[in-house]
Amino acid sequence: MKLLFYIACIAIVACTSSQIFKVAMNVYLSKRIPKFYEFFEDGNFPSSHSSFTSAMTATIWLYVYNMRGTENIDVYIWIAVAITVHTAVVIRDALGVRFTVQRLSDIMLKMLEYGSLNDEKNIDRLAQTLKKKSGHKPHEVLGGICWGVIVALIGNIIYTGNYMYLYIMVPLMVLFIIFASVYLKKKKNSKKVK
Numbered sequence: 001m002k003l004l005f006y007i008a009c010i011a012i013v014a015c016t017s018s019q020i021f022k023v024a025m026n027v028y029l030s031k032r033i034p035k036f037y038e039f040f041e042d043g044n045f046p047s048s049h050s051s052f053t054s055a056m057t058a059t060i061w062l063y064v065y066n067m068r069g070t071e072n073i074d075v076y077i078w079i080a081v082a083i084t085v086h087t088a089v090v091i092r093d094a095l096g097v098r099f100t101v102q103r104l105s106d107i108m109l110k111m112l113e114y115g116s117l118n119d120e121k122n123i124d125r126l127a128q129t130l131k132k133k134s135g136h137k138p139h140e141v142l143g144g145i146c147w148g149v150i151v152a153l154i155g156n157i158i159y160t161g162n163y164m165y166l167y168i169m170v171p172l173m174v175l176f177i178i179f180a181s182v183y184l185k186k187k188k189n190s191k192k193v194k
Helices: 002-030 036-040 048-067 073-095 097-113 120-130 138-160 166-193
Strands: none
Touching: 002 036, 002 048, 002 138, 002 166, 048 073, 048 138, 073 138, 138 166
């Protein structure tokens, strides 16, 4: 039960901190006070779904690695493999289905902007619905994965007191900062174009 609580805490911390980081980035870019509902929105950098599942997967694999040589390790390996497959499905969804939905939403917004749709009655409601971001670009998903693994490594260091994973965590932090800077650069450039 203690292990389950530990894994759940790491995953929730990764998801929550990812959402807070996302809102902070948007507030930084738009220079305004955040609204409460923004903490529950999808899309943008980093992907909360990817950070949640990758933190859970990394935590389980770190636990399996720390347990090597003990009895019943096979059960934990199968659990880790199952969670890894789950993570792959979530990431594929973030990159594939949800990204496609976002692209279609952007196309519909362009059509609304240029007056290609003639139904005046529901255009405003449709436009507001489509402005919500739901999909992720690859750098947003990779940023979410990096963030999830970073949180899992920090959690493992706290849980075990073993600092040997710092050599993995530091390059991941650098990678995450690179993804964040790419995101900021793209967002600032898109605001200049508008």
